[in-house]
Amino acid sequence: MRLNLKIWRQAAPDAAGRLVDYVAGDVSPDMSFLEMLDVVNEGLVSSGQDAIAFDSDCREGICGMCSLVVNGVPHGPDRGTTVCQLHMRRFKDGDTVTIEPWRARAIPVVKDLVVDRSAFDRIITAGGYVSVNIGGAPDGNTIPIAKETSETAMDSAACIGCGACVAACKNASAHLFMSAKISHLALLPQGQLERRRRVVAMIEQADAEGFGSCSNEGECEAVCPKEIPISNIARMTREYVKAMAARGK
Ligand code: SF4
Ligand code: FES
Numbered sequence: 001m002r003l004n005l006k007i008w009r010q011a012a013p014d015a016a017g018r019l020v021d022y023v024a025g026d027v028s029p030d031m032s033f034l035e036m037l038d039v040v041n042e043g044l045v046s047s048g049q050d051a052i053a054f055d056s057d058c059r060e061g062i063c064g065m066c067s068l069v070v071n072g073v074p075h076g077p078d079r080g081t082t083v084c085q086l087h088m089r090r091f092k093d094g095d096t097v098t099i100e101p102w103r104a105r106a107i108p109v110v111k112d113l114v115v116d117r118s119a120f121d122r123i124i125t126a127g128g129y130v131s132v133n134i135g136g137a138p139d140g141n142t143i144p145i146a147k148e149t150s151e152t153a154m155d156s157a158a159c160i161g162c163g164a165c166v167a168a169c170k171n172a173s174a175h176l177f178m179s180a181k182i183s184h185l186a187l188l189p190q191g192q193l194e195r196r197r198r199v200v201a202m203i204e205q206a207d208a209e210g211f212g213s214c215s216n217e218g219e220c221e222a223v224c225p226k227e228i229p230i231s232n233i234a235r236m237t238r239e240y241v242k243a244m245a246a247r248g249k
Pocket of ligand 2: 055056057058059060061062063064065066082083084085
């Protein structure tokens with residue numbers, strides 16, 4: 001296949017960026033999207049040009065590093081899939097494909113398609129720790145947790161912190177990301193001790209980082225590669241209201 005690419009190039013955080021046209025020739029339908037970009041970069045480097053900067057690590061949907069908006073959709077056209085799992089067979093010979101970075105004030109562009117997601121790390125840090133009793137190792141199954149509850153908690157723990165939810169949201173809200181973390185711990189007995197402090201601290205940190213609020217648009221859920229449900233945001237809101245009520249606010 002031969003594809004026409006329009007790729008966002010931006011030399012530095014404060015530099016002006018623009019879409020630059022490239023042609024990717026000889027693209028195999030079996031290539032992953034990132035392998036296609038690797039081949040484009042090999043061509044650029046061999047002709048003495050600056051390679052296109054983009055993030056990736058595991059390339060199998062686990063780490064949350066890849067962060068491309070493909071034809072206007074974070075992670076591209078496949079539901080429940082990271083862009084590193086997207087394959088070129090999804091496109092047709094002669095297609096034009098636009099590739100841009102996540103765009104949100106709180107996760108700014110570092111270079112080209114690479115963004116700084118350290119705001120997510122600071123939200124997680126604000127959430128803090130989980131207190132555990134460090135006495136003797138407990139016997140297995142001494143803390144019974146209903147199957148449905150443990151499954152829901154683990155589904156929430158599947159969030160890989162990629163930031164696609166923020167990129168898709170017109171408010172640049174981090175609510176789906178935060179609500180996944182909060183739901184994971186709020187549902188389990190191990191998360192109870194800091195439950196109220198955690199939700200308030202994480203939401204306050206997100207506000208301080210410049211993320212927007214949630215207006216229930218649902219774009220976050222639609223693009224989330226781990227299919228984190230928006231119902232988590234309702235749980236986070238309930239957690240927040242209860243925590244503030246307990247403070248008398
Ligand atoms: S909620 Fe989904 S889209 Fe948002 S950071 Fe987690 S995995 Fe990515
Ligand atoms: S590179 Fe790890 S999830 Fe895409």
